[in-house]
Every structure is written in structure tokens, then in C-alpha cells.
Amino acid sequence: MAIDPRDFYTPKVLDAQLTGMIKTREPNTYSARLRIPMGILTADALEDVAAVARAHGRGEVYLTARMGIEIPGVQTEDFPALREDLAARGVALAGCGPRMRSTTACKGTVCPHGNLDVFELAWRIDQAHNDAAVLPHKFKVGVAGCASSCSKPQTNDVGFVGVSEPELDPGACVNCGICAEACHLAALRMEQGLPAIDPDLCVSCGDCTKACPVQALAPRRTGLDLYAGGRWGREKQVGMRLGAFLSEDEAVGAVGRIKAWYVAEGRTKERLGQTMLRLGPRACQEAALEGVPRGKWVELTAEAEERFRGFR
């Protein structure tokens, strides 16, 4: 199939990119990307999507890597009708090109390991910040409910991980050792009949507090760790941890402040992680955590920055 690369840069295609139209290798044919935050659709909306795919596509849908849906096989001239059809059914087209993407999330709201209502936070972030603004490059936000990071938030430009720090009530402990069984990283061991936690190994997943049958181990504090600058393209960077134990309000605010910093400082076609390397991660941290208590700022070590440099 012959493609003229110039097609990608014509005004028509640029405009199309901004409205959920993804160019495909088939001539004059696009894929329509739908806006589906957290990958959640009602069954009724799913039927609407099916109807639109039959009417304007090939009767197929494509499940994307970001938990969304695309309708392939849409002809250019049919795109306005598809857009109207979707709008009438309350389904929006998604950001593509240099814009924010739909916010992804794990199932931490219902998962036994989750430390917060992940859907609620991801939805708040998406509602507050997923607008039509044109950015230097794509901009992705992901949320995970615990350190298992099933939604891979550290590969997003901004990522959050729900964390929970355990605290022991020695008088309530029955010395059963279940907490040590629940710890996947051997960060918690029974010593003289009581759990002892190695802070260097603990990732604040909270599994020990959840497993404790007598609630002798309970969360001292819970919150969100903030990662920034992740990306998973030809070059890869694992997001750098900038903040720890943020509140949900602080997390929602941090996305807006990082986005504003990125718009002000980022160069065209530069991902946030590259901007952070060019200007130093501290500059991004200062913008992200403005107004957040200093105790929640993660110390940015040379070693962490070296790891953040990325790889191919």
C-alpha cells in the first residue's frame, strides 16, 4: 500500500488529528479514536459504539493499548457524519496528536490491593485537565492503586501510585506472622515475635496492613506517589518519583501545574521527560509541588537522575 508521507502534514490531516482521526495505511481511510477515560464504558454506550462502527466503519473495533476503542475503516468524507452520530449518543472523540490522552487507571477501586478509589481520582484528573489544549507533544496520565503498578503509571508523562505506610500497635499484635507472609519483598520479618519493617525494602504497598487479621498493623498515612517524565517510545524513560504521599487534591493540582510548566518550557515534539532532562528534574518538581508541604518532596539524588536518563 503506497502512502505519501506528505499527507500527514497537510492542513486537512492536521485538523483531523486534532479531532480523534487517526491516519491509517489504507488510502483515504481513518481510525476514529474514542474518549474512554479509565477504559470504562456502560453496556449501553458499548452498544452505541457498535452501532457507529457498523454505520461508519467496517463493523469492527480495535482495543487500544491505553484501554480505549478505535473504530477503523472510516472514510474521510464520512467523518463528519460519524462525529455527529457519536455526539448524539454522548460518546466523544479522543485527543490525539500533541494533546492530552485519556487518563488510564488500574482496577484499584475494586482490587483487594488498591489503596484508594483509583477510578474516582483518574476521573477527577481527566475532568479537570483533559481539554483540547495543544501541547508540545502528547501528554499521558496514568493512575495505579498500589505499587504493583498494573496500569504502568511510571511509563506515563505523569503517573500516580497509591501508597500506604504501616504502623504497628504492639499491644494488639498476636504474633501470627501473617504480615510477613503477605509481604512480597521480604521487607517485613518477624523479630522477637513482632513485625519489623526494613524501610529500604518497603514500597508502601500496604499489603501487610490489609492482611493483618487483628488490625495491629494499620496505615499510619496513605496517599499518592507522583512520578513524572515517563515515556515508552523509541526511547524509554521510567518516570522519576518527585513527590510522596500526596493527597488526592494535591495530585489533581500537580497534573495541572506540570501541564502548565510543560506548555511554558517544553519545545515542540519534546516529551515531558526530555524537557525535564534538558532543564533538570528539580525545575519540574518545583512547579509540580508548588504549595505542597516540603515533607512530601522526594529528594532527587544524582543516582535517581541517572536512572531517569532512559534507554532505547
Place this chain on the structure above:
Amino acid sequence: MTQAFELDITGDVCPMTLVRVRMALDKVAPGGVLRIKMAAGEPVASIPRTLRDEGHELVSLERSGEHFEASFRKKP
């Protein structure tokens, strides 16, 4: 005093561990005791928590080697 129901799930893996606990619990009258022998690791990390969250009372918990034995009183 009612007799305790006994269940050995040391040979089962998730999710059959919890499925068998639920099936056994169905046979226990409210207020009755279910005694479960389970392996260390994932079963003991999740089953006591699940039963606690559902309102059943942990009566006793002992470790014997690689296994745990836990008794629960079914919620009234």
C-alpha cells in the same frame, strides 16, 4: 457447644482456596465455627482478611510449620 467444621485447603490454589472456604461456610450455622488449615503465603495473606471484612470473627490462629490453622465464628 456446636461442633467446629474443619476444612483443609493446603492442597488448593487461588481461587479455589476461597471458593472452598465459601462452600464450607455455607454449611456452618450462624455463630458456628469453621476451622481452616491453609498454606503459608497467599492463602493466609488473603483468606483471614476476606472473612474479617465480611464480618466473621477470627477466634484463633496458630502456625504449625508451613501451615496455619485459623478458626472463624460465622457472623450471626
